[in-house]
Amino acid sequence: MTALAPSPLTTADPAVVHEPGPADGPWWRDAVIYQVYPRSFADGNGDGIGDLPGVTARLDHLAALGVDAVWLSPFYRSPQADAGYDVADYRDVDPLFGTLADFDALLDRAHALGLRVVVDLVPNHSSDEHVWFQQALRTPPGSPERARYLFRDGRGADGSQPPNNWDSIFGGPAWTRLTPEQHGVDDGQWYLHLFDSKQPDLDWTNPEVRAEFEDVLRFWLDRGVDGFRVDVAHGMVKADGLPDWDGHVAMIDGAEGDGAADGEPIGSGNQGPMFDQDGVHEIYRSWRAVLDEYDGDRMLVAEAWVEPLSRLARYVRPDEMHQAFNFAFLATGWDAPNLRKVIAASYAVNDSVGAPTTWVLSNHDVVRHPSRLGLPVPGSRPNGIGHGDDQPDEVLGLRRGRAATLLMLGLPGSAYLYQGEELGLPEHTALDDDLRQDPAFFRTGGAERGRDGCRVPLPWSAAEPGFGYSPTGATWLPQPASWAAYAADAQDGVPGSTLELYRAALRLRRDELLGGGGAAWEPAYADEPDVIAVRNRDVLVVANLGSAPVALPAGAEVLLSSGLPGDPAVGAELPGDTTAWLRLR
Secondary structure, three states: OOOOOOOHHHOOOOEEEEOOOOOOOOHHHOOEEEEEOHHHHOOOOOOOOOOHHHHHHOHHHHHHHOOOEEEEOOOEEOOOOOOOOOOOEEEEEOOOOOOHHHHHHHHHHHHHOOOEEEEEEOOOEOOOOOHHHHHHHOOOOOOOOHHHEOEEOOEOOOOOEOOOOOEOOOOOEOEEEOOHHHHOOOOOOEEEOOOOOOOOEEOOOOHHHHHHHHHHHHHHHHHOOOEEEEOOOOOOOOOOOOOOOOOOOOOOOOOOOOOOEOOEOOOOOOOOOOOOOOOHHHHHHHHHHHHHOOOOOOEEEEOOOOOOHHHHHHHHOOOOOOEEEOHHHHHOOOOHHHHHHHHHHHHHHHHOOOOOOEEEOOOOOOOOHHHHOOOOOOOOOOOOOOOOOOOOOHHHHHHHHHHHHHHHHOOOOEEEEEOOHHHOOOOOOOOOHHHOOOHHHHHOOOOOOOOHHHOOOOOOOOOOHHHHOOOOOOOOOOOOHHHHHHOHHHHOOOOOOHHHHHHHHHHHHHHOOHHHOOEEEOHHHOOOOOEEEEEEOOEEEEEEOOOOOEEOOOOOEEEEEOOOOOOOOOOOEEOOOEEEEEEOO
């Protein structure tokens, strides 16, 4: 154990890295927002696929958890080639999930419970079954209908080579040639799809595309939604001329947060002429103007895998988006020095444009963070885990996952939770490959396991078939038998359970106003390489990422700690892989 002298409670003023936010700021500046992946949250009609009535029936769980808002992944009409991220109609609900009336009922119930509702928007591409793409197939090259997408002639004497050498993020080429057999077209043009071939990219240089999406925004704003999460927000605009590029784009790309660009942690980002082009900012300025027409502090949050962090901050300038996910934080892993760099750099760049820092550890595209942090190389971010892959240590991963969450929720700013993380759910790492549905698995020939493991239906009731996810017990992906111990009813009211830890953390975060607080490094821990210690208002957040215990200040009141049930009580020292919130006196 390391002796600390003097006590952290009697040292000189700590180094401030973030000043407290405005006391009366808009709700999104410090909100905790819970992501619902509808097909896996709760099934209301028994077909094994989650739906909007199922979500509505479980909103009480989210209100009791203590979150401020719900973000719904896509529920629009779609052939489901990419689990709804291939949208065929942006203004309707897919029958798989219900009806517009079901959406309105969900919105009304959420608002009655004090929960705001954020919906997904997918503007980089549509489904190939969208009416626009079908019209494009019925019209010749150069037509206004084709101009909504990125159609190009091929290279070579006969046009048989793709227009450039770009790869799809899901694997394979990013271009598909029109054929009579597949498309009923024989003019030989190619269309761009950065994702699956059933997700053609829209051409955002076309004013018709821009006008269409502003109308889509208004459609949902008029229904009462509180904001939008924007999918692939760093895409949409491509470099002029669509130049060749010899790099490789992956679902999650970039460094582990230990590099530097212009003195900043690199974090994680997608590179190349198809991403982070300056033209995207003009789009978001126009969208911000649309949202500003409505009352209620409507908001936009960017899914932008951008590096370095100063590039990400450009998305949240005062006249653009309100938030952008901090994927550098997610990607850094279990490494105290690099996490300190990311935290400090995140505050510096976001504070420079007056935006909150938006923390996140898990979502529907990445391995769940308790499993990532339980791998032999913690946080190594594989694109899925399956049979034959390195398997996480489930107990160690849960311990680190809880500690990472308590660190995140103790930091000022906004935070996002992914459904099931409040239960401590691990990744399903033994899912049979013949059950996988992620297009990335098929387009890479199985080289990437894909994202199905983090999308398995939630366990609500330990003793019921399908763990209470569906009234019939049906589940579109199988749940591991071990998930009975993680079921919501098995943890409800159980001291020390992960569910109760999240409830307590969110309650204290709100009571102590931590989301709008300030952040300052605690100097007494400056020489502890494995410790992150942050003062936020009257609370000291101490995270020990090492294996050996460290001393805590004498007489400090422990408000909350992340240790697992059965771990030694936090008192004079803080065990390894544990975070504690302490009262400063």
